[in-house]
């Protein structure tokens with residue numbers, strides 16, 4: 001059975017076949033594919049159950065700030081868009097229960113307004129809450145994992161599950177509790193107290209990011225993980241020392257501003273990023289014998 005035959009007649013599930021997906025990643029890679037947008041938890045459950053029963057695979061899409069979509073793909077992308085009433089953030093709460101599709105920028109505005117300690121950790125990260133939890137997104141100021149208390153998900157069979165978060169639930173840029181196909185639809189998170197100076201910390205950190213990262217270009221953030229086991233090891237520094245900044249191939253450029261970023265400067269596609277990553281990896285291996293794992297999901 002094909003996807004258009006099974007996902008019909010549900011008001012919370014929208015299927016768009018052969019859609020232009022270029023605008024669905026922050027790197028704006030040229031891509032076309034099937035997109036399923038789901039606007040309720042019931043819709044998500046039904047959708048995952050139907051896909052499973054019909055033996056159809058899927059990929060989960062957040063803001064597309066850390067994944068590259070292939071030029072064409074037979075596997076549909078599944079995106080959550082649960083309506084969110086912003087008045088929920090008009091006051092400080094002890095714990096917050098939020099849809100996974102809410103963006104971190106909305107949460108950062110709330111943190112600035114009320115001085116929520118801990119929330120500075122995700123300053124400036126473009127992401128949905130679900131994508132940030134999946135990745136344990138973070139900055140020099142901390143990681144989002146430390147703020148998460150419960151994760152609500154639907155597994156690939158269509159069953160609901162609630163995960164209680166513990167001290168071993170997250171690692172550097174990854175989680176240790178999601179199984180293949182698990183879709184986070186809701187997150188419970190806390191703050192670590194109130195401190196009115198937090199807005200200044202956030203402002204200063206945003207300034208720093210603006211000065212040091214190519215935030216006006218189409219990128220996917222850091223291409224390589226900076227952490228090798230327990231050691232912090234800056235991939236960008238190695239690439240910079242190799243003199244590769246500015247190297248351009250088929251519309252992809254190693255950022256002249258930050259060597260761990262790649263910029264789509266001329267309608268590049270997935271294969272162009274993969275090719276440039278290979279060039280960098282080969283050079284790093286040849287010159288220094290070091291290997292870096294990619295942070296971006298290829």
Ligand SMILES: Cc1cc2nc3c(=O)[nH]c(=O)nc-3n(C[C@H](O)[C@H](O)[C@H](O)COP(=O)(O)OP(=O)(O)OC[C@H]3O[C@@H](n4cnc5c(N)ncnc54)[C@H](O)[C@@H]3O)c2cc1C
Pocket residue numbers: 026059060061062063064065066067080100124125126127128129130131132133134135136137138139182183184185214215219220221222297
């Ligand atoms: C300019 C720029 C700066 C960045 N700076 C940082 C930074 O400082 N720190 C940092 O950590 N990252 C950074 N990133 C990377 C990116 O913002 C984070 O990795 C972010 O968490 C990705 O979230 P997303 O919603 O875009 O997820 P996507 O990129 O869409 O998906 C990422 C992964 O999460 C999975 N996923 C997404 N949503 C869900 C869900 N609801 N349930 C289950 N799985 C899901 C996807 O399948 C995929 O495997 C940056 C990116 C850009 C473009």
